[in-house]
Amino acid sequence: MRSSEHRSERARVVRDGVSLGTAVGLYGVAFGATATVAGLSVWQASLLSLLMFTGASQFALVGVLASGGSPFAAVGSALLLGTRNTIYGLRLAELLAYRGWRRVAAAHWVIDETTAVTVRESGQELSRLAFVSSGSALFLFWNLSTVAGALGAQSFGPVLQAALDSVVPAAFLALLWPRLVRGADLLREQRIVAAGGAGIALALTPILAPGLQIIAAALAVLLGIRGSSSGSA
Amino acid sequence: MSPSTVWIIVIGAAVGTYLLKLAGLSAPPGILKRPLVRRFVELIPAALLAALVAVNALTREGALTVDFRLAALVAAAIALGLRAPFIVVLLIAGGVGALGYVVGG
Numbered sequence: 001m002r003s004s005e006h007r008s009e010r011a012r013v014v015r016d017g018v019s020l021g022t023a024v025g026l027y028g029v030a031f032g033a034t035a036t037v038a039g040l041s042v043w044q045a046s047l048l049s050l051l052m053f054t055g056a057s058q059f060a061l062v063g064v065l066a067s068g069g070s071p072f073a074a075v076g077s078a079l080l081l082g083t084r085n086t087i088y089g090l091r092l093a094e095l096l097a098y099r100g101w102r103r104v105a106a107a108h109w110v111i112d113e114t115t116a117v118t119v120r121e122s123g124q125e126l127s128r129l130a131f132v133s134s135g136s137a138l139f140l141f142w143n144l145s146t147v148a149g150a151l152g153a154q155s156f157g158p159v160l161q162a163a164l165d166s167v168v169p170a171a172f173l174a175l176l177w178p179r180l181v182r183g184a185d186l187l188r189e190q191r192i193v194a195a196g197g198a199g200i201a202l203a204l205t206p207i208l209a210p211g212l213q214i215i216a217a218a219l220a221v222l223l224g225i226r227g228s229s230s231g232s233a
Numbered sequence: 234m235s236p237s238t239v240w241i242i243v244i245g246a247a248v249g250t251y252l253l254k255l256a257g258l259s260a261p262p263g264i265l266k267r268p269l270v271r272r273f274v275e276l277i278p279a280a281l282l283a284a285l286v287a288v289n290a291l292t293r294e295g296a297l298t299v300d301f302r303l304a305a306l307v308a309a310a311i312a313l314g315l316r317a318p319f320i321v322v323l324l325i326a327g328g329v330g331a332l333g334y335v336v337g338g
Contacts, residue, residue, distance in 0.1 A: 023320050030323065041236075044243050051247035054254075060285060061246055067294070071238060075246045081281050082250035087274040089257020090265050098258070107255035159331050166305030166330020167323050169290035173306060174322050176282035177313045186272070190279045197280030198287035205292045217284030224276040225269070 013126050017117050017133030024113050025141025030167050031058055032149025033156065037164065038066035042150040049146035053139065054111050056175055057081045059168060064211030073211025080218055088115040095119065095127040109135030112175065189224035196220030301333030 028049060035045035040062060048058050057078040064074040089110045095118060098106050109131065118131040156164070179190045197217040204213040265271050290306045291297055308329040312322045 023318065026320060027323060039234075040239065040243075044239060048243055048247065051244070052250050054250055056282065056285070057246070057250050060281075061242070063285070063289060065234070065239070065242070071234075071242050074242055075249065077281070078246045079249045079253065080277065082253040083274065084278045085250070085254040086257035086260075087265075089254055090260055090262075091257075093258050093260070094262060096258075103258055104255065107258045108251060110254040110258060159334060162301055162334030163327035163331040165289075166302050166333075167327045169286050169302060169306050170309035170323055170326030172282050172285040172289065173309055174313060174319055176279065176286060179279050179282075186275055189272075189276055193276045194279040194283035197283040201284035202287050202291060202297065205288060205297070206295055210295065213288060214281060214284045217280050218277055220280040220283075221273060221276045224279075225272055 009126065010129060013121060013129045014133045017130050017135075018137040020113055020117055021134045021137025021139075022141050025138045026145050027055070027171065028142040028145030029149035029152070030164065030171065031055065031062075031142075032146040032151075033153035033164055034059065034066075034149075034168060035062045035146075036150045036153040037156070037161065038062040040065070040150075042147070045150040046143065046147050049143050052078070053108060053142065054082060054085060055142075056084075056112075056172065059171065060214065063168070064214070067210035069211030070209055073209060073215065077211055077214040080215060084112070085110050088112070091115065092118055092127075092131070095121075095124065096131060097124055106131070106135075109139060111138075113138055186224070193220045193224040196223045301330050301337065304333045305330035 031049065032042075032045050035048065035058075036042060040048075045062075048061070052058050052061075060081050061074050061078040064077055089107065092110060092115060096106060114131050114135045117134045118127050121127045121130045153164075176194060178184060180187075180194060184190055197220040200220055201213045201217040204216050208216065265274075286306070290302045291299065293300075305326040309322050309326040312325045317325070
C-alpha cells in the first residue's frame with residue numbers, strides 16, 4: 001500500500017516535469033528563429049541553446065546583437081540575467097544535495113522552470129526526480145526546437161516576422177509576470193523595480209548604444225533596496 | 234561584426250552563464266540569509282525583464298515606436314491574467330501581432 005502510493009507519487013512528479021519541459025521546450029522554435037534573423041548562423045543558434053541553456057539570457061544576447069549592440073552589451077545583459085540562476089542554485093543546493101561531478105552536470109539545468117517544479121516537492125528523492133525529469137525534457141526539446149526554428153526562419157515572410165517580433169516581448173512578460181502578481185515575494189518592491197527598469201530602459205534607448213539601456217535598467221533595483229532600508233515604506 | 238567575434242560572444246557568454254549557475258549550486262549555505270544580498274538578487278530580474286519587455290515592444294532602431302507589438306503585448310497580458318499556459322500566451326501574442334501587422338502595420 002505504502003509503496004504503491006509512493007510509486008504513483010513518483011509517477012506524478014515525472015509526468016509534471018516532463019509535460020512542463022516539453023511545453024516550454026517547444027518555445028525554442030521562437031529562439032532559433034529570432035537568433036538567425038538576428039544574423040547568427042544555425043550553428044551558433046544551436047550552440048547557444050546547447051551551451052547556454054537559459055532562455056532569457058539567450059534572447060537578450062541575440063536581441064542586443066540584432067539591434068547592433070556591442071559585444072560588451074550583449075554578453076553583459078546575458079550575464080546579468082544569468083545571475084537569477086545563481087539564486088536558484090542557492091535554493092536548490094540544499095534540496096538536491098548533489099556532490100562532485102553530479103553537481104557539475106546538474107548546474108547546467110538550473111533555470112526558471114526546473115527550479116519552479118523542484119522547489120514544489122519535499123524530500124531529496126522527489127526533488128531530484130522533479131529536477132531531472134523537467135531538466136531532461138526541457139533540454140531535449142529546447143535544443144531540437146531551436147534547430148527547427150533556426151532552419152525554418154530562413155523561409156519567413158514579413159507576416160511571420162511580425163509574429164515573431166510580437167512573441168519576444170510577450171515571452172519576457174511571461175517570465176516577469178509571476179513576480180508582479182499577488183503572492184510574490186516583495187511584491188511592492190518588485191512592481192516598483194519593474195516599472196523603474198522599463199522606464200530607465202525606454203528613456204535611455206535614444207541615447208545609449210543598443211543593449212546598454214538593459215544593463216542600465218539594473219539600477220532600478222536601488223528603488224527597491226532604498227524602500228526597505230527606510231523601513232517605513 | 235565579424236563571424237569570429239560572434240563566436241567569441243557565443244562561447245564567452247555560454248561559459249559565463251554556466252559558471253553563474255554552478256556558483257549558486259556550490260555556494261556555502263547561509264549566504265542568502267544576508268538581507269541586502271537576498272533583496273538584490275530577488276529584485277534584479279524584475280528590473281531586467283521589464284526593461285526587455287519595454288525595449289522589445291516599444292522601440293525600433295533606437296527610437297520609441299508604437300506598432301502591432303503593443304497590441305500583442307496587451308493581449309499577452311490579458312492571457313497571463315487569465316492564467317493561460319506559457320505556450321498559449323506566446324501563440325496569442327504571435328497571432329495578434331501578425332493580425333495587427335496585416336491590418337494596420
